[in-house]
Amino acid sequence: MSEDTTSAVSKNVFSKDLLDACISCGFCLPACPTYALTGQEQSSPRGRITLMRMLETGELPADDSTLAEESSLCLGCRACETVCPAGVQYGHLLEEWRDEQWSGSKRPWIVRPLLLVANRKWVLRLLGLARRSARKRETSTQTTLMLGCFERALFPSVSRNLAALDPTLAVDPDQGCCGALHAHNGDLEQGRDLARALGERLPGTIVTTSGGCAAHLADVIGRDRVVEASEWLLKQNTDTAKTERPLRVGLQDSCHLRNGLGVWQEPRELLGRTATYVELPSAGSCCGAAGTYALVRKKESKAILAKKIAEIEAADLDLVIAVNPGCLRQLQTGLRKSKSRTKAVHIVDYLRGRQP
Amino acid sequence: MDKISPAAVADLRALLGDRVLTEPGALAAYGRDATPLFRHAPDVVVQPLTTEEVAGVMRIATRHRVPVTTRGAGTNLCAATVPLSGGIVLSTMRMTALLEVSREEMLTVCQPGVTAGALNRAAATEGLIYVPDPGSKEASTIGGNVATCAGGLRGLKYGVTRQYVLGLEAVLPDGEVIRTGGRLVKDVAGYDLTRLLVGSEGTLAVITEITMALVPNPAAARYGVAYFESMTDASVAVRDIVASGPAPATLEFMDAVCIAAVEDFAHLGLRLDAGALLLFGDDGEPDAVDRSVARMAEVCAGRATHIELAASVAAAEDLLAARRCNLPALARSGSMTILEDVTVPRPKLAEMVAFVAATAEKHGVRIGTFGHAGDGNLHPTAVVDADDPAATAAAVAAFDDIFRHAVDLGGTITGEHGVGAAKLPYLEHRLGPEQMALLRRIKGAFDPLGLLNPGKLGS
Structure with missing residues (x-):
C-alpha cells in the first residue's frame, strides 16, 4: 500500500482552501471540453488540480512541461464548476495557476501587446473615438454603461445600441479595462487592481455587454454592482425591436456569464419574445474563443469551433446570438469561413433591430 | 517491480504512436483515482482505440513482463485503478464507440469507454433505460461499471450491474481475445465467465466490448419522505416495508449528520430535528406506483414522526437530489x-x-x-x-x-x-x-x- 505522503513544503502558489476543496471524484470529466478533445486525465479539471497540487508541494518542478502545456490548454470556461459537487472554485485556481505559470517572460508573446493596450486608458478612448462607440452622456441615474476595451474597437455598434435602447444609462468614455484579460492571462494583481479602479470610476451599477467582463468585475467589486446587458434589459422591461419576418435564432452562451454568474435564462427569454428560439445542443459549452485562447491555442480553438459551426449549420439558423464580444468574433470567423447563411450578432445589436 | 524498459516503451510507440504518454506530469495525473490516501504513478499510459490494439498492448506487456492496470474514468472509491506496481495504465477513455442499441432485443453493444450517462441517453431514444445508476453515472464508464459491478439507487427492485451484462469481449494477458455469453437471456454452455469477469477489477482480463440488457422506461415514478427519531426506527421501517409487498425501486436513508449537511448545502427544507430520513419511491404503471407509495407511507406511519409525499415531479427531484448530494455535502465540511x-x-x-x-x-x-x-x-x-x-x-x-x-x-x-x-x-x-x-x-x-x-x- 502506498500512502499519500503530502509534503509539508508549500510553494504558496495556490490558496490552500481552494486547492483542498477538490475530492477528486471525477464528476467534472464529462463537462470539460479539453478532456473531450484528448481523453487524457491531465487535461481534465481533476487531473489539472492533481498537477496544481504537485506544483504546490514541489513534486513537479515549476518548469515541468505538462504544467506548462495544461495551464495553457485549459479554456478557463468553468463548465466544471457547474457540475462540481464539492464546490471547487476552478476559475480562481486557474487564475492563481496562470499567475505563476504565465508570469513575466513566461507569458505567451501573443497576449502581451493586448495587455499593454488594455492598460492604457487613452488608447482605449482613442479607439472608441475612432470607431464611434457610445458617446459621453450624463444621466440622473447611478447606472453606467461599461465600454469593453476591445469591443470599442471591434464592435462599436454594441455600446451605441445599448445606449440607444436605454436612455437612462450614463456613458463615461474615460474608463479603463476591467482587468479580466489580465486576470485570465497570468497577471491577477493587475487584473484585480483594474477592476477596483473601474469600480471607483463608475460608482453605482455597472451594465456590461460582455459576459467575461461581467464575471470578473462581479468577482472583485461585488455581484450586486454588476449587471449584464440581457439581465438589465429584461429587468428594465426595455422595448426591443420587432423583426419583420420570424427568424430562427439560436444562442451561444458566454461561459463566464453562465458558469460564473448563473445568467443563461435571461438572453433566452429576450430572444424567445422576438423570434423562433432554437436551443443549440451545446449552447452552454465553450465555442473555443475563451478570451485569448483563440490566439494562444489556435489548433484546439479551431477544433472546438468546428463542432459548434457544424451544429449551427444543422440547426439551419438565420442568426446565432452572442452575449460576449469574444464569442461573437469567434462565431463570425467560423461562419464566414464555412460560407454559412447564418450570421452571428451581439444580443444588443439584435434587440435594437440593427443586425447586419 | 522495475521501471518499464525503453524497449517496451518503443514497442508501445510503434503500436500506438502518440497515444503513449510518458511525461512525468501526465503519469502523475494517472497516479490516483477517486480514492483518498492511495497514490502511485504508472511508468507509461496508453490509449488504445480497438480490441486489436488492446491485444497488441497485452502482447507487449507479456513479452516484457510489464504490469497493466486498466482504467476507465477513474471514479472508483477503492483504489482499483491505482497502479501500485507502476507499469502500464491502459486507458479505455478513447474506446467510446456505441455500436448498437436494439429496441427489438432490448440490449446495447458498446466499447468500454462509453459513459453510463451517454448509454442512458442513447437508450432513451428507443424508449429504454440502462438500469444501474451509480452516483458517478455521468462520468463513469461502462467498462468500469462492469469491472466493479457498480450498484446505485435502484438495486432492491432491479439488481445491480451483474444482472444486466449479457456478454463480454475481453483480452487475456497473452493477447488472446475471448467472447463470453452473447445476446441471449438463456445460455448455460460452459462456466459463467461473464459473471466471473463482472467485478473482477481488471485482474483477469481487459474488457473490450460489452453487451448489456436494457429495460423499458417506466411510465411513472413517485417518491415520498419519512422522518424518524432514529436510524434504528428507520431501519425497522425498511424491514417492514420490504416484508409488506413487492420490492420498491427506492429505499434510501440518511442520518442526522447527513440531513444537516445536505440542508446546509442544498436548502431543500429538510427537517433538522429528525434523527433519520427515509426516501421511498417506486416506478412502473401509474396505478401500481400510487398503490406502492401509499403502502410504504402506511407502513411507516406507526414509527415515523412526519411523512410527506412529493406532490410534483420537481418535489420528487428535490428529494432525489437531497439523497444524491450526501457525499458532496459532507465533503464540504x-x-x-x-x-x-x-x-x-x-x-x-x-x-x-x-x-x-x-x-x-x-x-x-x-x-x-x-x-x-x-x-x-x-x-x-x-x-x-x-x-x-x-x-x-x-x-x-x-x-x-x-x-x-x-x-x-x-x-x-x-x-x-x-x-x-x-x-x-x-x-x-x-x-x-x-x-x-x-x-x-x-x-x-x-x-x-x-x-x-x-x-x-x-x-
Missing part, C-alpha cells in the same frame, strides 16, 4: 472524506447502524451514514482533516472495526464500490482462507504471470 460501503442482511440493518454510531464515538471520528437501506448497503463517511495524521488514523481504525462487525453480522466489506487496494486487507476476513486460495488459483489460470492489476483481487 472537511478536507478529506473517506467513504465506505459495508452491507449487511436487511434484518441486521438497525444493529449495524447502531454499531457505526457507537464506533464513531469510540474513536472520536465524525461519521455521517447514508445509504441504500433497502439493500442493507451503508455508506458511513468519515470527514477528516487531511493535514491531521492522527484523525486519519482514527478513521482508519474505526472502519477496521466496522468492516469486521459487518462480516460478523453475515454482511460484507463492500456492497458496490469494490475491493481494490483499499479493502484487500479485509478480504480474507470476508471470504476465508480456502476461498482466498481458490481466488488465487483462478487468477493464476487467467494471468499466470500476474501482470493484470497486481496488488488487487487474487494477488
Whole structure:
C-alpha cells in the first residue's frame, strides 16, 4: 500500500482552501471540453488540480512541461464548476495557476501587446473615438454603461445600441479595462487592481455587454454592482425591436456569464419574445474563443469551433446570438469561413433591430 | 517491480504512436483515482482505440513482463485503478464507440469507454433505460461499471450491474481475445465467465466490448419522505416495508449528520430535528406506483414522526437530489472524506447502524451514514482533516472495526464500490482462507504471470 505522503513544503502558489476543496471524484470529466478533445486525465479539471497540487508541494518542478502545456490548454470556461459537487472554485485556481505559470517572460508573446493596450486608458478612448462607440452622456441615474476595451474597437455598434435602447444609462468614455484579460492571462494583481479602479470610476451599477467582463468585475467589486446587458434589459422591461419576418435564432452562451454568474435564462427569454428560439445542443459549452485562447491555442480553438459551426449549420439558423464580444468574433470567423447563411450578432445589436 | 524498459516503451510507440504518454506530469495525473490516501504513478499510459490494439498492448506487456492496470474514468472509491506496481495504465477513455442499441432485443453493444450517462441517453431514444445508476453515472464508464459491478439507487427492485451484462469481449494477458455469453437471456454452455469477469477489477482480463440488457422506461415514478427519531426506527421501517409487498425501486436513508449537511448545502427544507430520513419511491404503471407509495407511507406511519409525499415531479427531484448530494455535502465540511460501503442482511440493518454510531464515538471520528437501506448497503463517511495524521488514523481504525462487525453480522466489506487496494486487507476476513486460495488459483489460470492489476483481487 502506498500512502499519500503530502509534503509539508508549500510553494504558496495556490490558496490552500481552494486547492483542498477538490475530492477528486471525477464528476467534472464529462463537462470539460479539453478532456473531450484528448481523453487524457491531465487535461481534465481533476487531473489539472492533481498537477496544481504537485506544483504546490514541489513534486513537479515549476518548469515541468505538462504544467506548462495544461495551464495553457485549459479554456478557463468553468463548465466544471457547474457540475462540481464539492464546490471547487476552478476559475480562481486557474487564475492563481496562470499567475505563476504565465508570469513575466513566461507569458505567451501573443497576449502581451493586448495587455499593454488594455492598460492604457487613452488608447482605449482613442479607439472608441475612432470607431464611434457610445458617446459621453450624463444621466440622473447611478447606472453606467461599461465600454469593453476591445469591443470599442471591434464592435462599436454594441455600446451605441445599448445606449440607444436605454436612455437612462450614463456613458463615461474615460474608463479603463476591467482587468479580466489580465486576470485570465497570468497577471491577477493587475487584473484585480483594474477592476477596483473601474469600480471607483463608475460608482453605482455597472451594465456590461460582455459576459467575461461581467464575471470578473462581479468577482472583485461585488455581484450586486454588476449587471449584464440581457439581465438589465429584461429587468428594465426595455422595448426591443420587432423583426419583420420570424427568424430562427439560436444562442451561444458566454461561459463566464453562465458558469460564473448563473445568467443563461435571461438572453433566452429576450430572444424567445422576438423570434423562433432554437436551443443549440451545446449552447452552454465553450465555442473555443475563451478570451485569448483563440490566439494562444489556435489548433484546439479551431477544433472546438468546428463542432459548434457544424451544429449551427444543422440547426439551419438565420442568426446565432452572442452575449460576449469574444464569442461573437469567434462565431463570425467560423461562419464566414464555412460560407454559412447564418450570421452571428451581439444580443444588443439584435434587440435594437440593427443586425447586419 | 522495475521501471518499464525503453524497449517496451518503443514497442508501445510503434503500436500506438502518440497515444503513449510518458511525461512525468501526465503519469502523475494517472497516479490516483477517486480514492483518498492511495497514490502511485504508472511508468507509461496508453490509449488504445480497438480490441486489436488492446491485444497488441497485452502482447507487449507479456513479452516484457510489464504490469497493466486498466482504467476507465477513474471514479472508483477503492483504489482499483491505482497502479501500485507502476507499469502500464491502459486507458479505455478513447474506446467510446456505441455500436448498437436494439429496441427489438432490448440490449446495447458498446466499447468500454462509453459513459453510463451517454448509454442512458442513447437508450432513451428507443424508449429504454440502462438500469444501474451509480452516483458517478455521468462520468463513469461502462467498462468500469462492469469491472466493479457498480450498484446505485435502484438495486432492491432491479439488481445491480451483474444482472444486466449479457456478454463480454475481453483480452487475456497473452493477447488472446475471448467472447463470453452473447445476446441471449438463456445460455448455460460452459462456466459463467461473464459473471466471473463482472467485478473482477481488471485482474483477469481487459474488457473490450460489452453487451448489456436494457429495460423499458417506466411510465411513472413517485417518491415520498419519512422522518424518524432514529436510524434504528428507520431501519425497522425498511424491514417492514420490504416484508409488506413487492420490492420498491427506492429505499434510501440518511442520518442526522447527513440531513444537516445536505440542508446546509442544498436548502431543500429538510427537517433538522429528525434523527433519520427515509426516501421511498417506486416506478412502473401509474396505478401500481400510487398503490406502492401509499403502502410504504402506511407502513411507516406507526414509527415515523412526519411523512410527506412529493406532490410534483420537481418535489420528487428535490428529494432525489437531497439523497444524491450526501457525499458532496459532507465533503464540504472537511478536507478529506473517506467513504465506505459495508452491507449487511436487511434484518441486521438497525444493529449495524447502531454499531457505526457507537464506533464513531469510540474513536472520536465524525461519521455521517447514508445509504441504500433497502439493500442493507451503508455508506458511513468519515470527514477528516487531511493535514491531521492522527484523525486519519482514527478513521482508519474505526472502519477496521466496522468492516469486521459487518462480516460478523453475515454482511460484507463492500456492497458496490469494490475491493481494490483499499479493502484487500479485509478480504480474507470476508471470504476465508480456502476461498482466498481458490481466488488465487483462478487468477493464476487467467494471468499466470500476474501482470493484470497486481496488488488487487487474487494477488
